[in-house]
Amino acid sequence: MSDYIVSARKYRPQTFDTLVGQGNIATTLKNAIKNDQLAQAFLFCGSRGVGKTSTARILAKTINCSNRTENIEACGECDSCLSFDEGQSLNVYELDAASNNSVDDIRNLIDQVRIAPQLGDFKVYIIDEVHMLSTAAFNAFLKTLEEPPKHAIFILATTEKHKIIPTILSRCQIFDFNRIQVADIAEHLKKIAVNEGIDAESEGLHLIAQKADGALRDALSIFDQIVSFAGKTITYQSVLANLNVLDYDYFFRLVDYALEEDITNSLLLYHEIVNHGFDGHQFLIGLSEHYRGLLVAKDPKTLDLLEVGESIKKRYKEQAATIEARHIMRALGVISTADTNYKSAKNQRLLVELVLMQLCSLKNELEKKSLN
Known part of the structure; x- marks a missing residue:
């Protein structure tokens, strides 16, 4: 036994x-x-x-x-x-x-x-x-x-x-009892990984901690699941694959496309996301969290509110520097409206695609308002 x-x-x-x-x-x-x-x-x-x-x-x-x-x-x-x-x-x-x-x-x-x-x-x-x-x-x-x-x-x-x-x-x-912070869970998982002789990327452990939603027991159960899947080496990609979580990279690319007013690549990227089996509503929630992260990252005082690894935090800070706060606020308003209407929409995919088109048009819209 x-x-x-x-x-x-x-x-x-x-x-x-x-x-x-x-x-x-x-x-x-x-x-x-x-x-x-x-x-x-x-x-x-x-x-x-x-x-x-x-x-x-x-x-x-x-x-x-x-x-x-x-x-x-x-x-x-x-x-x-x-x-x-x-x-x-x-x-x-x-x-x-x-x-x-x-x-x-x-x-x-x-x-x-x-x-x-x-x-x-x-x-x-x-x-x-x-x-x-x-x-x-x-x-x-x-x-x-x-x-x-x-x-x-x-x-x-x-x-x-x-x-x-x-x-x-x-x-x-x-x-x-407090909801356990992501950083505390990730640090605890890191100690366990060292103790078990497992080579684990910090970004992967942070993702496990986020998925656990403040529950250490859940984090340890997910950790065991990832070890069964990936063996003695836990990477960020292996955690993404096992937990079926959207990579941050998708959202960073979508915001870049929105700033470039590139509707074509935005729609193609969303098509890729759908083909990977991700739900449109979860995508909208993830996108709103990403824009919220950009708003938080615009001020060094609130940067620590981001419960992500250091390398992801750095990317948020860099992208936040390229986008105005009012642009982020308008984007959050567009996504929030779609989130509210998602379940009642007859064509849910079209609703999400319209959101992406609106996000790609925001920069031009805001510039016109500034001129007026």
């Missing part, structure tokens, strides 16, 4: 310091442990893959460690840490509320809460997707959450905080 472990599990954070993009939350929890000011109920909120459950497990492991480091991290060597790492700790109880959301499930949990820990100071109850609990289960849980035994700590995790009843929210210390 293969010993292969997916990256999302193999590189799951084991300490507060290895959490990606959640430094403020890690610092707050470490200070709470250090000053002995731990709340008895926490609510971790945020989108998928940002580290809610990982943070809950790290907190559970750290507070029961008998030999914490000076940096308030679990030692990984004491009996409590070893039993936790082996998945045999009796002090940590995890419940998936998505599939265990009835009153009976909560009553079973409440019965366990009464039992004091045999090793360590705390028993930690992690309830994932807590918003899935039924109303009756929430009500059954309220009294225990309000007056838990001293040894009990509850950590609730959810992607949909608005679905949790106010009486539960009022009893919890709430932590809102």
